[in-house]
Amino acid sequence: MQALFSQLVAGLSLGSVLLLAALGLALTFGQMGVINMAHGEFMMAGAYTAFIIQRGIADAGTSLLLAIPLGFLVGGVMGLILEATLIRRMYHRPLDTLLVTWGVSLILQQAARDIFGAPNVDVRAPGWLSGSIDIGFTQVPAARLFILALAVAAVLGLSLLLKTTPLGRRIRGVVQNRDLAETVGISTRSTDRLTFFIGSGLAGIAGVALTLLGSTGPTLGTSYIVDAFLVVVAGGIGQIKGAVIAAFGLGLLQATFEYSTTANIAKVMVFVVVVVFLQIRPQGIFSIRTRSLA
Amino acid sequence: MTATSAKLTGKLKRNYGTLLVFVLGAVALLLVAPTVLSDFRLSLLGRFICYGIVAVGIGLAWGRGGMLTLGQGVFFGLGGYVMAMHLKLADAGLSGVPDFMRLYGAGRLPFWWEPFRSPVVTLLGVVLIPSLVAFGLGAAIFRRRVRGAYFAILSQALAAAFAILLVGQVDTIGGFNGLNGFRSFFGFYLFDPVNKRMLFYIAALILLVMLAIVWQIYRSRYGELLIAVRDQEERVRFLGYDPANIKIVAYVLAAAMAGIAGALFVPIVGIISPANVGVVPSIAFLIGVAIGGRATLFGPALGAIAVAWAQTALSESFPSFWTYFQGALFVVVIAFLPGGFSSVNLLQNPLRRLGTRAGVTRSLQPSDAAAPPPPEPGLSGVSAGSEAGR
Numbered sequence: 001m002q003a004l005f006s007q008l009v010a011g012l013s014l015g016s017v018l019l020l021a022a023l024g025l026a027l028t029f030g031q032m033g034v035i036n037m038a039h040g041e042f043m044m045a046g047a048y049t050a051f052i053i054q055r056g057i058a059d060a061g062t063s064l065l066l067a068i069p070l071g072f073l074v075g076g077v078m079g080l081i082l083e084a085t086l087i088r089r090m091y092h093r094p095l096d097t098l099l100v101t102w103g104v105s106l107i108l109q110q111a112a113r114d115i116f117g118a119p120n121v122d123v124r125a126p127g128w129l130s131g132s133i134d135i136g137f138t139q140v141p142a143a144r145l146f147i148l149a150l151a152v153a154a155v156l157g158l159s160l161l162l163k164t165t166p167l168g169r170r171i172r173g174v175v176q177n178r179d180l181a182e183t184v185g186i187s188t189r190s191t192d193r194l195t196f197f198i199g200s201g202l203a204g205i206a207g208v209a210l211t212l213l214g215s216t217g218p219t220l221g222t223s224y225i226v227d228a229f230l231v232v233v234a235g236g237i238g239q240i241k242g243a244v245i246a247a248f249g250l251g252l253l254q255a256t257f258e259y260s261t262t263a264n265i266a267k268v269m270v271f272v273v274v275v276v277f278l279q280i281r282p283q284g285i286f287s288i289r290t291r292s293l294a
Numbered sequence: 295m296t297a298t299s300a301k302l303t304g305k306l307k308r309n310y311g312t313l314l315v316f317v318l319g320a321v322a323l324l325l326v327a328p329t330v331l332s333d334f335r336l337s338l339l340g341r342f343i344c345y346g347i348v349a350v351g352i353g354l355a356w357g358r359g360g361m362l363t364l365g366q367g368v369f370f371g372l373g374g375y376v377m378a379m380h381l382k383l384a385d386a387g388l389s390g391v392p393d394f395m396r397l398y399g400a401g402r403l404p405f406w407w408e409p410f411r412s413p414v415v416t417l418l419g420v421v422l423i424p425s426l427v428a429f430g431l432g433a434a435i436f437r438r439r440v441r442g443a444y445f446a447i448l449s450q451a452l453a454a455a456f457a458i459l460l461v462g463q464v465d466t467i468g469g470f471n472g473l474n475g476f477r478s479f480f481g482f483y484l485f486d487p488v489n490k491r492m493l494f495y496i497a498a499l500i501l502l503v504m505l506a507i508v509w510q511i512y513r514s515r516y517g518e519l520l521i522a523v524r525d526q527e528e529r530v531r532f533l534g535y536d537p538a539n540i541k542i543v544a545y546v547l548a549a550a551m552a553g554i555a556g557a558l559f560v561p562i563v564g565i566i567s568p569a570n571v572g573v574v575p576s577i578a579f580l581i582g583v584a585i586g587g588r589a590t591l592f593g594p595a596l597g598a599i600a601v602a603w604a605q606t607a608l609s610e611s612f613p614s615f616w617t618y619f620q621g622a623l624f625v626v627v628i629a630f631l632p633g634g635f636s637s638v639n640l641l642q643n644p645l646r647r648l649g650t651r652a653g654v655t656r657s658l659q660p661s662d663a664a665a666p667p668p669p670e671p672g673l674s675g676v677s678a679g680s681e682a683g684r
Binding site: 230 | 458
């Protein structure tokens with residue numbers, strides 16, 4: 001029972017990290033169809049933002065709380081620049097976007113290596129996040145609970161934005177039918193830009209959260225980007241809830257497999273499960289029903 | 295002159311240019327390079343040729359078939375590891391155990407190593423194992439009409455999973471260090487410069503053979519079908535073909551080429567490790583293909599060799615500069631020059647006359663208008679007419 005419970009906790013914790021990493025992708029890839037391989041480097045930028053802020057503000061708690069909005073801003077602005085310079089030209093060539101953004105991610109990684117140095121840097125966690133919290137059956141590191149809460153907050157915030165605000169309505173309109181949205185007077189250009197800003201900003205937040213789990217290095221993004229894309233593919237594109245279920249599903253699977261094998265084998269098994277799952281549902285958990293052939 | 299013979303002469307004329315380039319390439323590789331280059335440089339060129347062989351396959355699958363395969367490193371690695379296992383066993387002697395196993399493992403040979411004692415099984419395995427894996431994966435993915443970005447991401451995840459799997463197996467497959475320290479290649483001592491030269495000739499010959507195979511494929515009805523599937527998969531389906539089968543053939547061929555390249559890479563370079571097969575090397579294979587012109591016959595191999603050459607030259611003197619340069623290459627070539635350098639006007643006309651049949655050339659480059667609709671059910675879906683409207 002206790003083993004089961006600690007696995008559940010490990011899975012949820014892993015899932016929340018995956019979710020934070022994939023949420024921005026669910027917006028930019030899922031909603032806009034842009035495959036942004038530099039998403040991982042936006043996470044890295046968020047993590048380095050937290051590092052820089054902590055050098056200025058010694059108190060770990062304040063700097064963390066400050067890093068979250070600033071990380072969002074840094075990631076978002078980087079995304080905005082990328083959208084305005086490159087991605088804008090390539091909406092009709094999604095596969096080529098993948099390669100172009102990969103090139104961007106190479107450049108950003110090397111830039112991080114040149115600016116911050118190749119060795120990893122550490123961000124101190126605030127005191128109230130360094131201990132563990134006893135939740136009856138098992139001990140849970142407070143930092144992991146914080147990340148879970150952050151992921152839940154990000155999902156709630158994003159779905160509120162999409163469901164209730166005029167901006168969210170415009171985003172959904174453009175996603176569902178670009179031509180029709182344009183016809184009724186929505187500026188699809190500025191909507192694209194804003195969607196990309198928010199998606200990239202979420203990557204920045206994910207990066208800040210990751211500093212609580214480990215050290216930050218130039219290759220931070222690379223280690224998460226493949227998993228994050230797998231989450232979006234398994235979840236089905238176009239909806240946030242698919243990403244949520246897929247992230248926690250894959251997190252729990254990984255934790256379960258890890259219990260009986262090693263972490264490496266577990267990752268391979270998760271990949272196999274996703275491929276088999278796509279045999280049953282090629283469009284992921286949720287797909288918007290359409291009459292198109294694609 | 296009868297109609298048939300007129301047709302034949304026309305055909306010969308059209309193929310004349312390609313043949314000329316082919317012969318020039320053969321002369322350059324087999325006669326000029328070995329006399330001009332030092333042994334060290336020749337061995338380097340041999341390594342680049344391995345990348346070129348992978349690139350020929352990627353050109354077939356991606357340039358002509360529209361399948362952006364980000365996992366060629368897996369097939370490269372499968373071929374490479376099969377060859378490396380054989381070389382290790384051959385070095386260890388008749389009933390010996392490879393040195394690293396005595397260091398890290400139980401000192402016993404895992405049962406799945408045994409078949410690779412035989413050179414025949416090894417050579418078959420180099421081709422068949424990547425082909426079978428590609429067939430299984432391709433059948434699973436393409437039959438369910440998973441394509442476009444989904445396919446690209448899955449193939450990338452495959453590369454990640456494969457590298458992770460290898461890193462974890464220290465005792466049986468060398469883990470992070472991979473397999474290295476080979477002494478002989480089918481009985482030929484590897485430190486002998488003459489044998490190194492022989493390896494170069496083998497690699498160059500295989501590259502030429504692959505190019506010849508792909509050339510014939512591009513000229514065949516199948517080659518035309520592959521382009522049709524790339525540009526309008528649904529129409530091909532409506533014409534009564536199964537696009538999945540057409541794609542699987544190209545994907546399997548590309549995998550087999552990558553496997554053969556990997557097997558050549560092992561004796562030439564002397565090591566195969568997870569660093570050669572993961573996500574990063576798999577994508578790095580693509581840049582040369584894109585630069586050379588993904589849908590052309592000679593472009594991918596030339597591009598791959600050129601990029602590898604540039605990498606060696608630049609990273610020797612400016613290591614950090616190379617990464618910036620590589621990133622910039624991806625951005626500039628793909629965003630602004632999707633046809634590669636063979637689509638640049640200066641080069642285009644001679645290449646068009648030389649490299650391809652006139653009829654194919656027109657539909658050669660994946661044009662924006664004819665590109666398959668992006669895999670975005672959320673976007674393309676709601677109105678059935680949106681495809682025409684875009």
